[in-house]
Amino acid sequence: MSIWEYANPKKFIATTTPLVPWVLGVAIACLVVGLFWGFFLTPDDFRQGSTVKIIYLHVPAALMAINAWFMMLLASLVWLVRRHHVSALAARAAAPVGIVMTLIALITGAIWGQPMWGTWWAWDPRLTSFLILFLFYLGYIALWEAIEDPDTAADLTSVLCIVGSVFAVLSRYAVNFWNQGLHQGTSVPVATGERTISDVFFVPLVICMVGFGLLFLALVMVRTQTEIRVRRMRALEMRMRS
Amino acid sequence: MIPDLGNYAAEVMAAYGLSILLLVGIVAVSLRRGRKVRTQLADVETRRDRANV
Numbered sequence: 001m002s003i004w005e006y007a008n009p010k011k012f013i014a015t016t017t018p019l020v021p022w023v024l025g026v027a028i029a030c031l032v033v034g035l036f037w038g039f040f041l042t043p044d045d046f047r048q049g050s051t052v053k054i055i056y057l058h059v060p061a062a063l064m065a066i067n068a069w070f071m072m073l074l075a076s077l078v079w080l081v082r083r084h085h086v087s088a089l090a091a092r093a094a095a096p097v098g099i100v101m102t103l104i105a106l107i108t109g110a111i112w113g114q115p116m117w118g119t120w121w122a123w124d125p126r127l128t129s130f131l132i133l134f135l136f137y138l139g140y141i142a143l144w145e146a147i148e149d150p151d152t153a154a155d156l157t158s159v160l161c162i163v164g165s166v167f168a169v170l171s172r173y174a175v176n177f178w179n180q181g182l183h184q185g186t187s188v189p190v191a192t193g194e195r196t197i198s199d200v201f202f203v204p205l206v207i208c209m210v211g212f213g214l215l216f217l218a219l220v221m222v223r224t225q226t227e228i229r230v231r232r233m234r235a236l237e238m239r240m241r242s
Numbered sequence: 243m244i245p246d247l248g249n250y251a252a253e254v255m256a257a258y259g260l261s262i263l264l265l266v267g268i269v270a271v272s273l274r275r276g277r278k279v280r281t282q283l284a285d286v287e288t289r290r291d292r293a294n295v
Contacts (some may be wrong), residue, residue: 024269031265039258040245050247053254057261100268104261111257115250215265219272226276233283236290 007084009228016221024218030211037204045201054112055197056205060212061104062130062171068098068216069133069161069168072140076158086228088154091161092144093223097216099137106134126183129170136164150231 006012038056045052075091078084109127110120121127140160147153197205247254 049250050254051250054257057257097268100264104264107260108257111253115253222272222276226279229279229283233286236286240290240293
């Protein structure tokens with residue numbers, strides 16, 4: 001069976017409908033367990049005090065903010081190359097979820113930064129690239145809304161997504177590119193496997209990361225189904241009018 | 243039974259409150275719009291079927 005079969009809207013809806021309650025349920029369970037564990041059962045950090053508890057929201061949200069954009073990039077490339085409507089609609093569906101993740105990362109980062117750095121905001125490479133990523137999300141959503149023809153909108157938003165990917169990459173690797181700024185290095189470097197946080201904080205953090213990832217997946221499935229139905233509804237209405 | 247958050251209670255509670263609000267918001271909006279569009283599509287399909295009869 002080819003993966004491209006799922007580019008058929010009916011097949012996509014038939015496959016994802018039974019999956020959504022399970023994925024959403026596991027996501028909520030992971031979030032409840034991870035956040036409860038992190039908030040109630042972990043100790044304060046010797047330097048950060050109780051603000052270390054913000055890590056369970058900030059890190060998974062930032063991770064998903066960037067990953068959401070990469071998912072949109074992949075879907076946009078599939079649209080540009082193979083013209084599968086479901087991929088364009090999946091990219092559109094992911095954007096509002098991605099912007100919420102970006103907003104959570106920015107808000108929690110500012111709230112943590114004020115007591116720890118003595119400032120809500122600094123024009124640090126990672127923070128700045130993240131703010132630009134947020135603006136790209138806004139522009140992406142606005143562009144979809146502004147253009148009436150869905151294929152033209154999909155083309156233009158795909159191009160915007162490719163351009164914005166530069167900032168998604170910068171958001172992730174800015175700390176490595178420029179060895180300056182206030183933002184510390186990544187807490188969980190996957191490439192090296194060398195953790196900079198102890199197990200007592202790491203385990204609930206991983207549970208929260210899984211929860212955020214599954215929540216994103218569930219919401220993208222639900223929202224893509226909605227976009228497919230909206231498109232079908234418009235097509236039917238146009239046919240009935242003519 | 244909220245743990246003792248020391249001097250940073252306001253910051254931690256604000257971070258959790260706002261984040262949970264945003265997460266619940268995007269889930270609620272997505273599910274509600276999905277349900278609404280499904281009903282609207284069913285209406286349009288019924289109208290189309292009636293027109294075709």
